[in-house]
Amino acid sequence: MQRYFNLTNKGLSVNISRALFSTSAPKLHKANAKKRLEGTGAVPQRAGLANDGQVFLDWNNRKTSVYSHFWLRDHCRCAECYHPVTRQRLVDTFAIPRDIQPAAVDSRKDGLSVIWPDGHQSKYAWDWLHTHSYSPVLRTSEPLATRKPKLWDAGLKLTPVDHEAVMNTEEGLRQWLDQLETFGISFVEGVPTTVEATEKLARRLCFLRETHYSQGIWYFTADLAHADTAYTQLALGAHTDNTYFTEPAGLQMFHKLEFEGQGGDSLFVDGFSVAKQLKEASPAAYRTLANTLIPTHSAGDENVLIVPTPRANPILNHGPDGELYQIRYNNDDRSTLDHLSSTQLEAFYDALFLWSDLLKSKKNELWDPLAPGRVVTFDNWRVLHGRSAFTGHRRICGAYFPWDDYKSRARVLRMTPQDKDRLL
Ligand SMILES: C[N+](C)(C)CCCC[C@H](N)C(=O)O
Ligand SMILES: O=C(O)CCC(=O)C(=O)O
Ligand SMILES: [Fe+2]
Structure with missing residues (x-):
């Protein structure tokens, strides 16, 4: 009526x-x-x-x-x-x-x-x-953007997702992606310790990002097959990968297939949590890391000289809405700093020390031996990773994933076609 x-x-x-x-x-x-x-x-x-x-x-x-x-x-x-x-x-x-x-x-x-x-x-x-x-x-809220991140520290206890469930049920897949979007990290257990099974698992999530390291799935050991410190036995401090790409890979996956030796544990740190701690400890240092442009490169391999466009990016990247959306930090892949004034340079190093202290603080470090069969996947725009030095033989396989396509996959799994119509 x-x-x-x-x-x-x-x-x-x-x-x-x-x-x-x-x-x-x-x-x-x-x-x-x-x-x-x-x-x-x-x-x-x-x-x-x-x-x-x-x-x-x-x-x-x-x-x-x-x-x-x-x-x-x-x-x-x-x-x-x-x-x-x-x-x-x-x-x-x-x-x-x-x-x-x-x-x-x-x-x-x-x-x-x-x-x-x-x-x-x-x-x-x-x-x-x-x-x-x-x-x-x-x-x-902006429901299309992402799940709201839950920040974590060394005490993070995530229920590992079952490999069978991920591969064979939508519920398992959703659980995996939910954890990734919420915590920026997730573990899948019971994965057969082969490159083939790992690649199948990876492709269940999304198609893979090709890079100069590989077409799709990669594996590495300490043999300098590529001229990068990942291919050595050296310890690697917490970092994100691909700081030298215009768009760093969105996700990264590791599966330790073989290990006979000592050390070589994996380290993970929630970069969003550390950023928040830095902001609380020193708003000025936070601003410095949000505003200072850092040039980066990948240039070890003979036929490679990658730098991003724009040439330099901040460590803490914020969207136009002021939200922190991406950490780009690999101190090893930083290029020569020759573009800052003396004052800016000192402010940058001061802020970098505070950032590094927080990154290395025990309460933020999540260590995992990553036993074979336990596959870790993490948000390379948020969670930093590293490893302890090791001896002996260690072989890890894994993959990079594109950001937008991973997010799309996650969104579609938690939304109906009606949601799409309402939200677009
Ligand atoms: C993962 N994979 C072994 C293929 C390459 C590792 C590259 C690490 C490098 N410094 C970077 O940030 O890209
Ligand atoms: O060897 C590891 O555990 C990690 C090495 C690394 O940082 C990488 O491959 O991106
Ligand atoms: Fe790395």
Whole structure:
């Protein structure tokens, strides 16, 4: 049941209805703004008056969202304007009059209906409108981005995920990816100690990132097969890999297939947790590591000279929203610092010492002997890794994974196609 109020202005009839049947449907008004707007003859989107050219939705929690007319037309969700299968915009944004006004607006049980002057009818689901309310923003998190990280220290106790479950059930796979997104690290146990089984497990997660080290799965031992310290028996302090790539690998996997000797345990440190500790200990040092650009390179192999574009990046990388999203830190792969002023250089070294002290603090170090059969996978944008020096024979195989494709896989596993439609 609906009630209609008709307003006529410049010969345009506007239907305002109130949905009385659905508790989740917001009340809809547009009369005042529209009347004032048309009375002034101003160009709506440029008028700068708060309520001009907008549709108002009152939600049940007494919040009111406003949506611009142009935005609504540009975001029409009908099959002609938005491809229902490819989920891509079909409407020609640039063919929409910049000052478009609806001919009629109607609140329906399942969403907002708008009829435009050319007769085109747009529909928007209420939950889609609520999710994408931008004035004000009503969503409390960005559900597409990632799981909220849970920070950890040396005491982290994660339940290992069963290899059979990962390979044969969606639940097992989801558990693995959930841990990766939440803690930035996860262990799979019961993996056959072969390169083939490890590669199968890796590809269950995502296709692999090729690098100068390999096409896909790699394995290494202390033989300098590649000119990098990983291929020696030296200890490696906590670091992230690929600091010299424009985009470092998103994930890394290790499986220790063979070991006869002493030492060679694996080290993991939650870089997001250490960053938080640094910020608390010295906001100035934190700012220095967030702002100082560090050049890096990979140049050991004869035919390789990799540097990133841009040439240098901070250790602590923040998005435009100010969130820390990536750690890039490998003190061994840092290039010559020749671009900082004397003052900047001293500030950088001071901050680096504080960072390193926290990284090496016992309470942050998670050590694991990584017994054969126990495969570790970790977020190379968050969790730093290292190893103790070793003697004897040690062979590890593993893989790098691209960030976006790993995230996509994780997202799809925790979302329905309906979630996709609502969240995009
Ligand atoms: C993992 N794998 C053995 C293939 C290579 C190791 C490379 C470590 C290197 N310093 C870097 O940051 O890339
Ligand atoms: O040998 C190890 O355990 C790790 C070496 C390393 O840092 C790497 O391969 O990226
Ligand atoms: Fe490494």
